[in-house]
Amino acid sequence: MTLPEGVEHRSIGGETGLATRGDPVYGEPTDGEWRRWDPHRSKLGAMLTKDIDTGLAGDDTVLYLGAASGTTVSHVVDFAGPTYAVEFAARPMRDLLSVAESRDRLFPLLKDVRSPETYAHVVEPVDAIVQDVATRGQARVAVENRQFLHDDGQLVLAIKARSEDVTRDPEAVFQDAIETLEETYEILATERLEPYHDDHLAVVAQPE
Amino acid sequence: MNARNPPEPGWFVGVEPGDVEAVARGIRDGHATESSDWPGRALESGFAEDEEEYYELLHGATIRAARAEVARRESADDRQLAHAIRALDDCTRTSNEIAERVAEWAGTHDEDARVDMEYVREVAEGAGEDPVEQRLSALATRTAELDDEADELRRFVERSAPDVAPNLSALAGPVLAARLISLAGGLEALARMPSGTVQVLGAEDALFAHLRGNAPSPKHGVIFTHEAVRGTTREHRGSAARALAGKLTIAARVDHYSGDYRPELEAELADRIERIRARDGA
Numbered sequence A: 001m002t003l004p005e006g007v008e009h010r011s012i013g014g015e016t017g018l019a020t021r022g023d024p025v026y027g028e029p030t031d032g033e034w035r036r037w038d039p040h041r042s043k044l045g046a047m048l049t050k051d052i053d054t055g056l057a058g059d060d061t062v063l064y065l066g067a068a069s070g071t072t073v074s075h076v077v078d079f080a081g082p083t084y085a086v087e088f089a090a091r092p093m094r095d096l097l098s099v100a101e102s103r104d105r106l107f108p109l110l111k112d113v114r115s116p117e118t119y120a121h122v123v124e125p126v127d128a129i130v131q132d133v134a135t136r137g138q139a140r141v142a143v144e145n146r147q148f149l150h151d152d153g154q155l156v157l158a159i160k161a162r163s164e165d166v167t168r169d170p171e172a173v174f175q176d177a178i179e180t181l182e183e184t185y186e187i188l189a190t191e192r193l194e195p196y197h198d199d200h201l202a203v204v205a206q207p208e
Numbered sequence B: 001m002n003a004r005n006p007p008e009p010g011w012f013v014g015v016e017p018g019d020v021e022a023v024a025r026g027i028r029d030g031h032a033t034e035s036s037d038w039p040g041r042a043l044e045s046g047f048a049e050d051e052e053e054y055y056e057l058l059h060g061a062t063i064r065a066a067r068a069e070v071a072r073r074e075s076a077d078d079r080q081l082a083h084a085i086r087a088l089d090d091c092t093r094t095s096n097e098i099a100e101r102v103a104e105w106a107g108t109h110d111e112d113a114r115v116d117m118e119y120v121r122e123v124a125e126g127a128g129e130d131p132v133e134q135r136l137s138a139l140a141t142r143t144a145e146l147d148d149e150a151d152e153l154r155r156f157v158e159r160s161a162p163d164v165a166p167n168l169s170a171l172a173g174p175v176l177a178a179r180l181i182s183l184a185g186g187l188e189a190l191a192r193m194p195s196g197t198v199q200v201l202g203a204e205d206a207l208f209a210h211l212r213g214n215a216p217s218p219k220h221g222v223i224f225t226h227e228a229v230r231g232t233t234r235e236h237r238g239s240a241a242r243a244l245a246g247k248l249t250i251a252a253r254v255d256h257y258s259g260d261y262r263p264e265l266e267a268e269l270a271d272r273i274e275r276i277r278a279r280d281g282a
Ligand SMILES: C[S@@+](CC[C@H](N)C(=O)[O-])C[C@H]1O[C@@H](n2cnc3c(N)ncnc32)[C@H](O)[C@@H]1O
Pocket: A041, A042, A043, A065, A066, A067, A068, A069, A070, A071, A072, A073, A086, A087, A088, A089, A092, A111, A112, A113, A114, A132, A133, A134, A135, B260, B261, B263
């Protein structure tokens, strides 16, 4: 079983899938305290659905890079400990703020993940970095944020091929990204996220 | 993590926990080269009683800081940006025009007189007894000040265009983005334009000449200043301008209708232009 504590496969409304306990956020089906975690709307949700071992245990301290309006982050705080959520676009941040309001261990930061020095005075060393930024230089972002990870912490990364180069073969893009990551990380697992997300690679890694 | 150097201050250093504004400012403006056990250090320094209280203060502070910054960015307004870019163009045009006058006038007694801001600044410095020199130097001083104001306005445009239109600014650069918004009459108007119109924005004179039947149709307006067009050989410039206008139009629509940042637009544009230029070799 590789699901973090606080994440379960449950049947909600006649369909079995991942679920966490918390207030609903995006109109997902609920059953009592439990709410569906839709793998089509979340790369981390897809990883867990595909039984990828993310190393997340439950109660971890998390730095989440690319939080957008908080779809995935809201599930992360349901099972994790203090969660720092970085997002630099104002529009999704407005939605993220309403998610954070009712979750007292979620800390939204309107910052650019390419400039870790602008939030290093706030973010403590964490057990896990979850990254989903879909921007050019995704591997570089992970390398530059390595400083936030405990030496035995886990990087859980989704790489979107199209964000790097729309025309290159995704496998070639992923190969380059892995090479960059290997400067500072040891790769534990990689797996494509089809059928939930096309041309995305999941990477789990640990600081070298 | 590993505090080798004298520890840097965390977001909470030097502020009272009760001063919510100052605490939020600490989140927004602070920085550090390295992460550290902030909760532990906040307890040591007496900022918070226990971890529970620390996280409660952090929660309030991060929300307040992010909300203030979101509000500031969203109030960034396309009309102000359009005025600023027009004022910038006015200052530049006027200072150049008067610089010519200064050079022409100064040329009556200085054979090294030339039309540039450096020379204007030299003239501004030297004020003698002579009433002509006094007028000339005063005129030069005002010209230099106009030129300084143009620089200030450019900095203002560069700062505020990414708040008003993040994608358009990323693709076009902040100054060209502001110029397109200004020519279209606002971001919404730009977002509603077909890309063929965006392509010739700023070339209205040439366009009307073409419509009257005495000129070829213009291939590009202000977007000509973009590297994607300027850096492409003449025979492919029309295609480059069309491709660029297409992407700029999409960027303006995303900025107006959703406001998300879509970094892949840049990669897509770079790819299109590369392909167009590659036709040369073939
Ligand atoms: C694919 S979305 C993330 C979706 C989110 N992880 C979820 O599953 O709910 C990528 C997000 O990363 C953000 N982003 C892109 N570049 C960024 C940067 N340099 N700094 C911070 N956020 C960035 C984008 O604004 C966008 O909201």
